Amino acid sequence: MRANRKRRLIIVLGLVALAAVAVGLTLYALRANINLFFTPSQIAAGEAPHDRTMRIGGVVKKDSVNRDSNSLQVTFVVTDFAKDVEVSYDDILPDLFREGQGVVIVGKLDDSNEFIAQQVLAKHDETYMPPEVAQALKATGNLPDGSVPSS
Known part of the structure; x- marks a missing residue:
């Protein structure tokens, strides 16, 4: 049960990290195109x-x-x-x-x-x-x- 819980926490943290990277890259790309x-x-x-x-x-x-x-x-x-x-x-x-x-x-x-x-x-x-x-x-x-x- 503990291993299952730990695995879920790692998956959730990985998804949050990927989402943060995606948002960061999007904002960086938009910043370059702002006039x-x-x-x-x-x-x-x-x-x-x-x-x-x-x-x-x-x-x-x-x-x-x-x-x-x-x-x-x-x-x-x-x-x-x-x-x-x-x-x-x-x-x-x-x-x-x-x-x-x-x-x-x-x-x-x-x-x-x-x-x-x-x-x-x-x-x-x-x-x-x-x-x-x-x-x-x-x-x-x-x-x-x-x-x-x-x-």
């Missing part, structure tokens, strides 16, 4: 990590878009009207991308605080603004009139 969101002000304050995939959001600053005539390389500035971040992108921009419009950009921050974009997401109509961008602009007191955050 954190930062505003230009947070990046300027040094809160954003370097060389880690993240999202930034704001408004494309007027007269900041520079296109290389020999390639797809584009540089532009994203602002939350308090601080600016220079973005470099080497691909085709979305059709709805334009100066003065809200954007969310996926990429990495390099050591010189330039954001190297992997993907640029532009808003889809005149009044839409991504919720993260709207909250960031509202926090700085610079939410443009007529902008409606999506729910």
